Amino acid sequence: MPDIPWSTPTPAAPDAEVHVMASRFETATLTGAVKFFLRAPGIILQIRKAPGAHGAALRARVTRRTFLTLSAWEDRDALYRFARSEPHRSSSRAAAAHMKDSAFVHWTVPARELPISWEEAERRLAQQEQAY
Numbered sequence: 001m002p003d004i005p006w007s008t009p010t011p012a013a014p015d016a017e018v019h020v021m022a023s024r025f026e027t028a029t030l031t032g033a034v035k036f037f038l039r040a041p042g043i044i045l046q047i048r049k050a051p052g053a054h055g056a057a058l059r060a061r062v063t064r065r066t067f068l069t070l071s072a073w074e075d076r077d078a079l080y081r082f083a084r085s086e087p088h089r090s091s092s093r094a095a096a097a098h099m100k101d102s103a104f105v106h107w108t109v110p111a112r113e114l115p116i117s118w119e120e121a122e123r124r125l126a127q128q129e130q131a132y
Helices: 031-051 077-085 086-097 118-131
Strands: 005-006 017-027 055-060 066-073 098-111
Touching: 005 031, 017 031, 017 077, 017 118, 031 055, 031 066, 031 086, 031 098, 055 086, 077 086, 098 118
Parallel strands: none
Antiparallel strands: 005 055, 017 066, 017 098, 055 066
């Protein structure tokens, strides 16, 4: 399945600090993975319109039942406002029933470092998982 590449809805000022979040989701079944993937374009579209969003991407490995997300925000509050709004709110609740595992990592970077590479996101997720 194709990935959804990084898009920048609202560029941040180059000297600004941005809040980055990477996540990894593993569904319990292939059916759950397909359902997750089918909801992803709507969530990406929502991010592209969300106040404070500076970028987002999705890496979909449907047959492996694994998804990585990567997003950059004005601050943590902007991310949380997005997460509590529709359609993300109801989609995440529906997806929870199909999840086997999930992991999240947050950090800040200067906006000039956007977009964040998948390698960096995966390294930080792996580091966090080793810590637990």
